[in-house]
Amino acid sequence: MALVMIFLSGVVFAVGLGVSGMTQPEKVTSFLNVAGNWDPSLAFVMLGATVTYLLGHILILKRPAPAFAATFTLPTRRDIDRPLVIGSALFGVGWGLVGFCPGPALVSLVTGYESVIIFVLAMGVGMYAFEVLDLRFGKEPDGGAGLIVKS
Amino acid sequence: MTEFTPVTALIGGFLLGIAALSLLFFNGRVAGISGIFGGFLAFKRGDTLWRTVFIAGLLVGGVILTLFYPESIQFELKSSASTVMLAGLLVGIGSRMGSGCTSGHGICGIGRVSPRSLVAVATFMATGVAAAVTVHLIFGGKI
Numbered sequence: 001m002a003l004v005m006i007f008l009s010g011v012v013f014a015v016g017l018g019v020s021g022m023t024q025p026e027k028v029t030s031f032l033n034v035a036g037n038w039d040p041s042l043a044f045v046m047l048g049a050t051v052t053y054l055l056g057h058i059l060i061l062k063r064p065a066p067a068f069a070a071t072f073t074l075p076t077r078r079d080i081d082r083p084l085v086i087g088s089a090l091f092g093v094g095w096g097l098v099g100f101c102p103g104p105a106l107v108s109l110v111t112g113y114e115s116v117i118i119f120v121l122a123m124g125v126g127m128y129a130f131e132v133l134d135l136r137f138g139k140e141p142d143g144g145a146g147l148i149v150k151s
Numbered sequence: 152m153t154e155f156t157p158v159t160a161l162i163g164g165f166l167l168g169i170a171a172l173s174l175l176f177f178n179g180r181v182a183g184i185s186g187i188f189g190g191f192l193a194f195k196r197g198d199t200l201w202r203t204v205f206i207a208g209l210l211v212g213g214v215i216l217t218l219f220y221p222e223s224i225q226f227e228l229k230s231s232a233s234t235v236m237l238a239g240l241l242v243g244i245g246s247r248m249g250s251g252c253t254s255g256h257g258i259c260g261i262g263r264v265s266p267r268s269l270v271a272v273a274t275f276m277a278t279g280v281a282a283a284v285t286v287h288l289i290f291g292g293k294i
Contacts, residue, residue, distance in 0.1 A: 003204045005177040010208020011215065013170035013182065013254075018216035018223040020163020021156055025226055030153045032276075032283035036292075037152035041160040046257060048164020049171070053262030056172040066179030073179050074263075075250070080270050087249025088256070092275030094241025096282030097294070098230045101253040102246060103184040105239075106206060108224060110213035115228045119239040126243020127189040 002068030014107040020045040023108055025099030032096045171258050174205070183255020184209075185246035229293045249275070 021027040021041055031042035065071055095101050100108075100119050108116045171182035178201060180187075191202040216224045228235070246252040249271055251260060256275075260268020286294050 002177060003201065005173065006201050006204045007208040007211075009170050009173040009177070009182070010205040011212040012166055012173065014209045014212020015215060016163045016166030016168075016170055018163070018212070018220055019166060020160050021153070021223070022163070023213075023216065023224045023226075024153065025228060027153045029283045029286070032279045033287045034280055035284045036287050039153045039155050041153070041156050044157045044160035045164040045167070046261070048161040049167040049258040050164075050261045052165050052168025053171050053258055054264070056168065057175060057259075057262055060172060060176050063176075066175070067177045069177075069179040071179060072175070074181060075260075075265065075267070078266050080267060083248045084250060084267055084271055085274055087245045087247065088271040088274035089245070089249075089278045090241050091245030091249055091252060092278030092280075093282045094238040094243075094245060095253070095275060096279035097238040097241070097286060098228065098235055099283075100235075100238065101184075101242060102188055103209070103252075103254050105242075106184065106188065106209050107213040107216070110210055110217055111224055113226075113228075115230070115232070115235050118232055118235045119242075122236045122239025123243035124188075124192055126240040126245075127185070127247050128192050128243075130244050130247040131189060131193045 005068065013103065016049075017104050017107055020048075022101075023104045025104070028099035028101075028104075029096065032099075167254075167258055168262070171254070171262075175259075181255055181259045183251050183259060185242075185252040186250075186255050189247050231294065234294050245275075 017023050022045060027039060027041060030037065030039035061072065098119065102123060105116060105119050105123065109120060174180050174182045187202050187205055191199060191206060213224065230238070242252070249256075251268065251271060253275075256268040256271040261272060286292060
């Protein structure tokens with residue numbers, strides 16, 4: 001049952017990306033390219049997603065535990081460190097160059113487009129390289145979500 | 152150029168929020184795609200199955216889009232293969248070094264009002280704008 005719900009979360013996430021327009025790289029670059037014909041749609045995607053999450057997560061975290069896991073596994077760090085800023089800066093450059101971020105790129109694999117396959121392979125190499133080399137920064141498994149917190 | 156589509160953007164955003172909440176409710180996890188995919192690649196025993204299942208869901212979602220909303224997932228890219236490769240590397244390294252991407256920081260992090268995520272989003276928005284504007288102004292949209 002747990003796996004079914006995790007699977008459905010992935011399905012809805014992908015459909016949400018498609019409906020919002022985020023599986024169109026040009027939609028992303030048209031938002032980021034403020035010097036061209038600016039398309040503010042991405043801001044509305046963020047608005048819809050963050051407000052939904054903000055309201056919903058407050059209710060969910062009032063529960064003692066997730067439905068199918070022992071604890072909530074959430075990021076607990078609040079400090080701003082150098083890897084956070086440098087990593088995010090590098091990520092932004094890659095994102096703005098082509099208009100792909102990890103979610104839409106994975107979903108778009110089903111198109112079989114050569115560009116998507118190249119992107120996902122390169123992204124995997126980048127992630128794996130960072131994971132393996134650890135680049136002398138502290139390891140933060142699961143996007144800094146390694147620490148178990150809350151209830 | 153693309154058209155401004157506020158209504159579908161809001162609806163799609165709402166679905167993204169619901170999907171992320173669902174992962175939190177059932178599995179207690181943040182829906183950060185770079186974290187989930189990176190952890191999948193790193194392969195730790197006992198921590199890979201749920202990641203695989205979630206990624207399978209993403210792909211099946213892609214198939215559903217292809218069947219029922221094909222224009223949402225069809226596109227032409229002006230970027231060259233080498234640019235795409237560079238972008239993929241930067242996104243891969245950057246998202247892991249920065250502990251997240253547009254979903255983990257952008258949706259869940261902002262939604263949790265995490266100071267780290269607010270800084271991350273402001274940073275990747277700024278460099279994303281810089282990259283996209285550079286591609287547009289200096290390379291005429293094709294690089």
